[in-house]
Amino acid sequence: ETGVTQTPRHLVMGMTNKKSLKCEQHLGHNAMYWYKQSAKKPLELMFVYSLEERVENNSVPSRFSPECPNSSHLFLHLHTLQPEDSALYLCASSQEGPGSGGVEQYFGPGTRLTVT
Amino acid sequence: GQNIDQPTEMTATEGAIVQINCTYQTSGFNGLFWYQQHAGEAPTFLSYNVLDGLEEKGRFSSFHRRSKGYSYLLLKELQMKDSASYLCAAMDSNYQLIWGAGTKLIIKP
Numbered sequence: 001e002t003g004v005t006q007t008p009r010h011l012v013m014g015m016t017n018k019k020s021l022k023c024e025q026h027l028g029h030n031a032m033y034w035y036k037q038s039a040k041k042p043l044e045l046m047f048v049y050s051l052e053e054r055v056e057n058n059s060v061p062s063r064f065s066p067e068c069p070n071s072s073h074l075f076l077h078l079h080t081l082q083p084e085d086s087a088l089y090l091c092a093s094s095q096e097g098p099g100s101g102g103v104e105q106y107f108g109p110g111t112r113l114t115v116t
Numbered sequence: 117g118q119n120i121d122q123p124t125e126m127t128a129t130e131g132a133i134v135q136i137n138c139t140y141q142t143s144g145f146n147g148l149f150w151y152q153q154h155a156g157e158a159p160t161f162l163s164y165n166v167l168d169g170l171e172e173k174g175r176f177s178s179f180h181r182r183s184k185g186y187s188y189l190l191l192k193e194l195q196m197k198d199s200a201s202y203l204c205a206a207m208d209s210n211y212q213l214i215w216g217a218g219t220k221l222i223i224k225p
Contacts, residue, residue, distance in 0.1 A: 040217055040218075041217055042120065042214075042217045043203070043205075043213075043215040090159070098210065098212065100211065104161040106161070107160070109157055110158065
């Protein structure tokens with residue numbers, strides 16, 4: 001049973017829509033992550049939050065906007081997306097944030113996003 | 117640049133042994149991770165190596181040799197439920213994970 005939940009599990013949206021992805025971790029962790037997973041490609045780190053402060057933003061387009069209101073919740077706000085943004089969006093958490101080696105990440109099941 | 121290489125797909129027989137290789141090039145090194153991901157599910161942690169050598173956990177073992185930028189995941193007594201993608205990831209000097217594209221393992225009866 002994963003300690004990281006994501007909603008919705010599937011989302012279809014048009015290019016002019018605005019939607020949000022939600023992630024919640026029940027593990028008492030201090031860091032949370034958003035990843036993009038496209039078929040046959042490596043996981044792409046999008047954003048990292050440690051103790052609710054953003055510590056990493058890997059040059060992600062501004063049409064993706066993260067929000068971390070507390071250490072247990074993470075959102076990804078989406079607007080005016082492109083078809084190439086269709087992918088699996090994974091949330092993860094870890095006990096400690098970047099700067100701590102050997103820290104395993106616990107993943108949620110992901111949101112399968114399709115942009116039409 | 118930073119890079120992880122692992123085979124795209126492998127096939128093995130139930131009950132057999134399979135070795136999934138991973139080579140990496142990173143700016144600095146803070147550990148090598150293996151994750152398992154069943155289709156449509158979350159990746160789950162399998163192993164972490166930072167020193168050279170073999171780490172054994174039941175049917176799964178992970179080997180690492182830093183000087184070679186090399187690791188492998190060894191799966192013994194394969195079961196049908198081991199059919200999944202296996203992701204290799206190396207942590208660089210900034211403690212950022214660099215991920216491989218994953219190896220899809222197909223187990224045949």
